[in-house]
Amino acid sequence: MSGGSPKAPLKVRWIARRNAVFASPRFQYWCAKLPLVNRIARARAGEAFDILAGFTYSQILRSYVESGLFDLLGHGPVGHQHVASQLDLSRDAALTLLRAGRALRLSEEPIEDGWMLGEAGAVLAADKGAQAMVRHHRLLYRDLADPLELLRKDRKEPTELSRFWSYAGALHGAAERGTETAEYSELMATSQHFVADQVLASYRFPKNARLLDVGGGHGAFLMHMGNAFEDLHLGLFDLPEVAQAGAAILSQRFGAHRVTPHPGNFFNDAIPEGYDVLSLVRILHDHDDEAALKLLTNIRASLAPGAQLLIAEPMARTPGAQGMGEAFFGMYLWAMGSGRARSADEIAAMARKAGFVRTKAVPTPQPINASILIAFA
Ligand SMILES: C[S@@+](CC[C@H](N)C(=O)[O-])C[C@H]1O[C@@H](n2cnc3c(N)ncnc32)[C@H](O)[C@@H]1O
Numbered sequence: 001m002s003g004g005s006p007k008a009p010l011k012v013r014w015i016a017r018r019n020a021v022f023a024s025p026r027f028q029y030w031c032a033k034l035p036l037v038n039r040i041a042r043a044r045a046g047e048a049f050d051i052l053a054g055f056t057y058s059q060i061l062r063s064y065v066e067s068g069l070f071d072l073l074g075h076g077p078v079g080h081q082h083v084a085s086q087l088d089l090s091r092d093a094a095l096t097l098l099r100a101g102r103a104l105r106l107s108e109e110p111i112e113d114g115w116m117l118g119e120a121g122a123v124l125a126a127d128k129g130a131q132a133m134v135r136h137h138r139l140l141y142r143d144l145a146d147p148l149e150l151l152r153k154d155r156k157e158p159t160e161l162s163r164f165w166s167y168a169g170a171l172h173g174a175a176e177r178g179t180e181t182a183e184y185s186e187l188m189a190t191s192q193h194f195v196a197d198q199v200l201a202s203y204r205f206p207k208n209a210r211l212l213d214v215g216g217g218h219g220a221f222l223m224h225m226g227n228a229f230e231d232l233h234l235g236l237f238d239l240p241e242v243a244q245a246g247a248a249i250l251s252q253r254f255g256a257h258r259v260t261p262h263p264g265n266f267f268n269d270a271i272p273e274g275y276d277v278l279s280l281v282r283i284l285h286d287h288d289d290e291a292a293l294k295l296l297t298n299i300r301a302s303l304a305p306g307a308q309l310l311i312a313e314p315m316a317r318t319p320g321a322q323g324m325g326e327a328f329f330g331m332y333l334w335a336m337g338s339g340r341a342r343s344a345d346e347i348a349a350m351a352r353k354a355g356f357v358r359t360k361a362v363p364t365p366q367p368i369n370a371s372i373l374i375a376f377a
Helices: 010-023 025-033 035-067 069-074 080-087 091-103 119-125 128-143 147-152 160-164 166-171 182-190 193-202 220-228 240-254 289-302 322-336 344-353
Strands: 107-111 114-117 210-214 233-238 259-263 277-281 308-313 358-362 371-376
Touching (some): 010 025, 025 035, 035 069, 035 091, 035 119, 035 128, 069 080, 069 114, 069 119, 080 091, 091 107, 107 119, 114 119, 119 128, 128 160, 128 182, 128 322, 147 322, 160 166, 160 322, 182 220, 193 277, 193 308, 193 371, 210 220, 220 233, 220 240, 233 240, 277 289, 289 308, 308 344, 344 371
Parallel strands (some): 210 233, 210 277, 233 259, 277 308
Antiparallel strands (some): 107 114, 308 371, 358 371
């Protein structure tokens, strides 16, 4: 049944009709003429062009990060010849890169041949976590070089990302469960502020609470929470070598009396009891539905009635942050070989299936970085 068929549901027929109108040269001609419609049409055309050009934009940003151009511009104004000699580029190549970044507000030329950071450049140059992500995306782009081929392989072969995230590769037999956890743990720690800031802006821990961060990596989330809530006890659960490294960092900052390490496997080992709040920060989306439900069920079994599970990660179909969910994480996690981006509603349904009595979505200021869902035991 085609979308235009009279038997198709009304909504389907409406979308088929709308798409036919949008595609018509006559409609596009009139859009260009009418002032208000023209503004909407221009915005839509801009969005379409951004999709088309996105890869190029990413590679421009990557060049700024990998070459050290952000640092140079941070000490600007600098001339393009200086940039050329520092980056080992010809003068024309340096100018091309500076101008390309200007279009994206990474750089700016306030005086003739005096280049400085642009608005977006100033933000990114100061954010080591964002830069670490940009460097890391080298792996993602290799996996995405032929996206259809990647999809057709149906996650049955190792990828750059499944090797990097050794636990994800191991789940699919793509790699041995490695001891190679340091690199991903470091990346997660430097980018943790994206999520921790959302939690700090949106959630208050009960007084004298005991918090267990499940899959807490090197303890970066607990570091943020421990600094903000001085009476919080900090438990860290992760694979043995990760939990050990994380607990050492946290104990150094807060003293061993405030920190309890829990080395283990969150699918197979019991989750420690006696905590008021458990957190899953950028964990659930790493895992396929069956595994994610198993993890939630395992966590639920450890919780006393009234205890809370705080789930924080970029979620799918979040208004204003749709691209981050099913587009970026959809493809990223596909390439990683495990997990998928879920909407808050899907996670809530899964939590209820795992035995949680109710859930509450907590709005965050920047859902592009993370949304929050609380599940109550
Ligand atoms: C994507 S990282 C997130 C780390 C941290 N929550 C954050 O947001 O920075 C996933 C974490 O889950 C841990 N992990 C993966 N599989 C695990 C398992 N089966 N048991 C315990 N920890 C696991 C990894 O070692 C890693 O620290």
